[in-house]
Amino acid sequence: MAAPFLALGLTGRTVLQLLDDRTLVAEWDALPLAFTILGVDRFDGRVGQAQPTIDSSAAAAVLAARTTNARTLVAAAPRRDHPYNLARRVASLGHLSAGRTGAVFGLPDSAVGIIDPWVASGSLADRSAAAHHVASAARAVRALERSWPLESVVGERDSGIFVRSDQIDHVDIDDAYRIAGPLTVPEPPHGPSVLAWYGDPAADGVPDVADDVDLVIGSTGQPIVAIGLGDEVPTDATGIVLSPAVDGGDVEVVDLLHAARQLLVDGVATTDSTLPLREALTLAIAPRAPRRPAFPVPQPYPWL
Numbered sequence: 001m002a003a004p005f006l007a008l009g010l011t012g013r014t015v016l017q018l019l020d021d022r023t024l025v026a027e028w029d030a031l032p033l034a035f036t037i038l039g040v041d042r043f044d045g046r047v048g049q050a051q052p053t054i055d056s057s058a059a060a061a062v063l064a065a066r067t068t069n070a071r072t073l074v075a076a077a078p079r080r081d082h083p084y085n086l087a088r089r090v091a092s093l094g095h096l097s098a099g100r101t102g103a104v105f106g107l108p109d110s111a112v113g114i115i116d117p118w119v120a121s122g123s124l125a126d127r128s129a130a131a132h133h134v135a136s137a138a139r140a141v142r143a144l145e146r147s148w149p150l151e152s153v154v155g156e157r158d159s160g161i162f163v164r165s166d167q168i169d170h171v172d173i174d175d176a177y178r179i180a181g182p183l184t185v186p187e188p189p190h191g192p193s194v195l196a197w198y199g200d201p202a203a204d205g206v207p208d209v210a211d212d213v214d215l216v217i218g219s220t221g222q223p224i225v226a227i228g229l230g231d232e233v234p235t236d237a238t239g240i241v242l243s244p245a246v247d248g249g250d251v252e253v254v255d256l257l258h259a260a261r262q263l264l265v266d267g268v269a270t271t272d273s274t275l276p277l278r279e280a281l282t283l284a285i286a287p288r289a290p291r292r293p294a295f296p297v298p299q300p301y302p303w304l
Helices: 011-018 023-032 054-067 083-096 127-145 208-211 251-266
Strands: 005-010 037-038 072-073 099-107 153-158 161-163 194-198 215-218 224-228 237-245
Touching: 005 251, 011 023, 011 054, 011 251, 023 054, 023 215, 023 251, 037 054, 054 072, 054 083, 054 099, 072 083, 083 127, 099 127, 099 215, 127 153, 127 208, 237 251
Parallel strands: 005 037, 005 237, 037 072, 072 099, 099 194, 194 215, 215 224, 224 237
Antiparallel strands: 153 161
16 A cells, blocks of 8 residues: 555644744645645644633735645634635635645634524534534535636626636535525635645534545554654554644644654655645546526626
8 A cells, every 4th residue: 555645733733833933834835735724723622721722824824925845734713704705715725725725624622612602503512513503614615615606707808808707606505504695705726725624524523524525534554654753653544633632632733744754664655745645636527516506607707
């Protein structure tokens, strides 16, 4: 079996260390990693109510401006940000980074409590209800990001038509969240942003979400396996995500980068750093689902 690719999982603390040191950013950018999760502590249970973490989308925007190769997945927090706002952030990052970003969803997300302010039945004390809400948010982000095809932006000077607006669709979501759409940002030029689920969808009670995301990241048995510093590299995985062990105490970002370099020397697969995230992982783009047009067919205005 081919060697697994290598990705990193950074906690809020290690992301802040990275943001504070441009030399470390340059070293990180030079590593042939598949991607880096910003805010992995949102999903592995180590973040408590009193422990601050980061806004990973803001961190991703800053890091995208300081790098040329590094690819990131931002930890999505749908109980803090409405899925529409998440979709707008994810799509905007896709444009800003030239396709080097995506988002990861999962449980638990103890950093934002057990209330979902965006729905009428907001209590998420039940884990299955929380999983349903998070999975619904992931599906909404994907549908919204695809509601405005980039190819509809034509800029026809002769006809005066800037956008073929009849190609923009409503999403008409009526699940945990009710969203008509469309998004106010067109789809990024390298296709829809990569979406991932952190955990075991079946154990989380949302097995179908595996069909709605591009990647599943979890423990043994998943295609992409999360491991801690010092753990053995599984031989049956397509990829590994190296992050500080939950019970391993404080780990510096420099230690993670050193461990990543050693794993690459030891034979973990490198990933072409010049490619957008979707292309680097050879992830297909599903056909666009037909939906209700949001606007009528635009009429020419040649005098413009």
